[in-house]
Amino acid sequence: MIKVLIIDDEPLARSIVKEYLQDYEQIEVVEECRDGFEGVKAVMQYQPDLVFLDIQMPKINGFEMLELIEQQPSVIFTTAFDEYAIRAFEAHAADYLLKPYSKERFDKALQKWLAQQASNTGPAFSSALLETAAQTPLQQSRIVVKSSGRIKIIPVHDIQYLEAADDYVKIHTASGTHLKNKTMQYFEQLLDARQFVRTHRSYMVNIQQVTRLEPYEKENHIAILHSGKGVPVSKTGYLKLKQVLGL
Amino acid sequence: MPASVLSITKYRFYFTVFWIIWSAIHAWVLQEWGYSFEASWLDSAVCNILLAGMSLLIITSLRFYLPRKESFTYLFLMCIGFALLWLGCAKVVLSYVADAFTVRTFSESMPIRLAIAILVSGCVILISVLWYTLEEQKEQERRKNESEKIVRDAELYKLRQQLQPHFLFNSLNSISALVIGQPAEARKMIQQLSDYLRSTLKKEEHKWVMLSEELQYLELYLGIEKVRFGHRLATEIRSDASALSAQLPAMLLQPIVENAIKFGLYDTVDDIIISVDCIAENKMLVVTVKNPFDPGISQPGKGTGFGLRSVQRRLSLLFARNDLLITSITGNIFITQIKIPQQ
Numbered sequence: 001m002i003k004v005l006i007i008d009d010e011p012l013a014r015s016i017v018k019e020y021l022q023d024y025e026q027i028e029v030v031e032e033c034r035d036g037f038e039g040v041k042a043v044m045q046y047q048p049d050l051v052f053l054d055i056q057m058p059k060i061n062g063f064e065m066l067e068l069i070e071q072q073p074s075v076i077f078t079t080a081f082d083e084y085a086i087r088a089f090e091a092h093a094a095d096y097l098l099k100p101y102s103k104e105r106f107d108k109a110l111q112k113w114l115a116q117q118a119s120n121t122g123p124a125f126s127s128a129l130l131e132t133a134a135q136t137p138l139q140q141s142r143i144v145v146k147s148s149g150r151i152k153i154i155p156v157h158d159i160q161y162l163e164a165a166d167d168y169v170k171i172h173t174a175s176g177t178h179l180k181n182k183t184m185q186y187f188e189q190l191l192d193a194r195q196f197v198r199t200h201r202s203y204m205v206n207i208q209q210v211t212r213l214e215p216y217e218k219e220n221h222i223a224i225l226h227s228g229k230g231v232p233v234s235k236t237g238y239l240k241l242k243q244v245l246g247l
Numbered sequence: 248m249p250a251s252v253l254s255i256t257k258y259r260f261y262f263t264v265f266w267i268i269w270s271a272i273h274a275w276v277l278q279e280w281g282y283s284f285e286a287s288w289l290d291s292a293v294c295n296i297l298l299a300g301m302s303l304l305i306i307t308s309l310r311f312y313l314p315r316k317e318s319f320t321y322l323f324l325m326c327i328g329f330a331l332l333w334l335g336c337a338k339v340v341l342s343y344v345a346d347a348f349t350v351r352t353f354s355e356s357m358p359i360r361l362a363i364a365i366l367v368s369g370c371v372i373l374i375s376v377l378w379y380t381l382e383e384q385k386e387q388e389r390r391k392n393e394s395e396k397i398v399r400d401a402e403l404y405k406l407r408q409q410l411q412p413h414f415l416f417n418s419l420n421s422i423s424a425l426v427i428g429q430p431a432e433a434r435k436m437i438q439q440l441s442d443y444l445r446s447t448l449k450k451e452e453h454k455w456v457m458l459s460e461e462l463q464y465l466e467l468y469l470g471i472e473k474v475r476f477g478h479r480l481a482t483e484i485r486s487d488a489s490a491l492s493a494q495l496p497a498m499l500l501q502p503i504v505e506n507a508i509k510f511g512l513y514d515t516v517d518d519i520i521i522s523v524d525c526i527a528e529n530k531m532l533v534v535t536v537k538n539p540f541d542p543g544i545s546q547p548g549k550g551t552g553f554g555l556r557s558v559q560r561r562l563s564l565l566f567a568r569n570d571l572l573i574t575s576i577t578g579n580i581f582i583t584q585i586k587i588p589q590q
Contacts, residue, residue, distance in 0.1 A: 013417070013420055015428075016423060019424070019427065019428075056413065056513070058544070060544075080417040081416050082413070098416070099416050100416065101420075
């Protein structure tokens, strides 16, 4: 049996997917979810083969949800109207259904996926899609992380500084430190360059949190934050910081 | 600043050719007058190089300062001034480089030379003024087109906002889901959606309407959302009998209720109640909208999310007051209160 998960906040939108799936005897709908939080849990629990995923949902959107899952399932996106998302789909050739969609269109998408499964041509979307999709006002204003099994939404202005840690980035906030498996380059692209400055190969600082700059060893500096913590600033980082602060 | 007429290669070429021909004529006339070949060419070279220089000066100075239509006196004085300046310079330079005969003849022919210089500088001034005026007009035209485009884009954006594509397509999707299983519900939804769209198209922002009308419109909107989200959404609309006939600007409540739906319904997962209470007191219509929100997700009042700013702006434009829209938070309930002064 092929395990399918439907994630959409509208009951009628879920029912239409179920109705269209009735023709496929080999497919079983293992669970329906109403938001991204439930979605993350259900994906972990059922390890579905395919997910029908809505983009605009309560709590976290479809893209943010996928970011939190390590074993990415195959996904067919469904959305009513979302310019950013559609741009990302087109750019990365992901399959998506525009609501309201016909049975024919739905069948086409599903047949394509089934054919890909049969020939084993990999996942239905790339992680690059998520990076493109993240360039939206909503996702630029907050970062979704999972810490000790719980999902947390961090508003960008709450971030004090970011620190590279192997394959992860540590996000330091007043309420604690969170990990996100992205690169520093990813955050450099995502976050507003007027607010976040890459002061060092492994550090990025929120300039609103900086109280002063102090010299440190040879040509380096250290940025002192309101919280009292110090963030290393390299020579080039110092120039960038001075430029952004208008010194 | 407009580009100089000489920024175009073609015109630079004409300018050079003109001065070569002009110098040749000048030299030829002097030879006819009895100058030697060398003397005539020296005279011509000195005079015309200076005259060409003066023309360049005129073209450049008009590029930086183009007098308005009325100040022809300025242009006239400029013309005379440049001609006199040129005459003085030519005389000084010639007295250094030419023989006594040439200098003397120059002094004798000064009036005619001045006349020619005035003519030349007059022509250059005329051409420059014409050129720069045309360039300015082109620039203005371009700016006008650009600003018209911005206005058009803004109107298009507004239209799109009014149609709310996300809401529209999701509603159509709901209808699509209802068609087979619950055809009667589907038909009802189509009816509601049509009525809603019709009144959206009919709305004029500058008109005042009765509260009862506006509430009917909100009921339509909320009715559609109820079909989309099933039992999750409950609404309570209460109104004083006296408030129902109160007047308010059209489309003023809509963004507030949309906001309540966005944060109360789209961003939560539980069953929710959105309430609208309308009362009339002290010659004021007071409408209070309450919606729950998820404090872990959205921070009401912060950021661009709560699109109440346009309502605030409209109110301050209409009544020149900034205290007519008040928002507050009690627990996880967001309260928006709007007051509309009655005549």
